[in-house]
Amino acid sequence: MKKTDLAKFKKVLEEQLVELQKDASVKLVEANSNNSALPDVNDQASFETERNFELRIKDRERKLISKYQKVLRKIDDGTYGVCESCGGEIGVKRLQARPVTTLCINCKSEMEAEERRQENLMQHGGRSIKGSTGGSAPFV
Numbered sequence: 001m002k003k004t005d006l007a008k009f010k011k012v013l014e015e016q017l018v019e020l021q022k023d024a025s026v027k028l029v030e031a032n033s034n035n036s037a038l039p040d041v042n043d044q045a046s047f048e049t050e051r052n053f054e055l056r057i058k059d060r061e062r063k064l065i066s067k068y069q070k071v072l073r074k075i076d077d078g079t080y081g082v083c084e085s086c087g088g089e090i091g092v093k094r095l096q097a098r099p100v101t102t103l104c105i106n107c108k109s110e111m112e113a114e115e116r117r118q119e120n121l122m123q124h125g126g127r128s129i130k131g132s133t134g135g136s137a138p139f140v
């Protein structure tokens with residue numbers, strides 16, 4: 001990838017990361033200020049539900065933030081835009097659409113197909129597994 005492209009991606013990623021972190025810290029303050037008064041048990045219960053929900057969102061945010069930090073490191077060490085799975089080029093167009101991606105479109109769709117297979121297996125009670133030893137792990 002060209003140095004100018006890299007610089008552009010770095011700027012975009014850094015800006016998005018700053019936004020994310022701003023967002024995350026605002027929500028944290030709100031969550032803490034809700035913490036004070038809990039009049040009755042019902043409120044307590046819905047508070048817990050809300051809190052779990054928020055924790056899940058925060059978890060996702062945290063993962064996303066670390067993803068940004070990871071790809072920013074990749075820009076610095078020169079591996080940005082290289083597919084983590086096959087080592088091929090991810091392609092500028094794909095990176096423009098999804099700057100935090102670390103997989104090329106082929107590997108990504110393979111992975112998604114694999115995830116769907118796993119989901120199907122779980123939904124159908126795994127009856128299509130015939131003496132499988134669980135040894136199929138294509139992304140190790």
Ligand SMILES: [Zn+2]
Pocket residue numbers: 083084085086087088103104105106107108
């Ligand atoms: Zn790939």
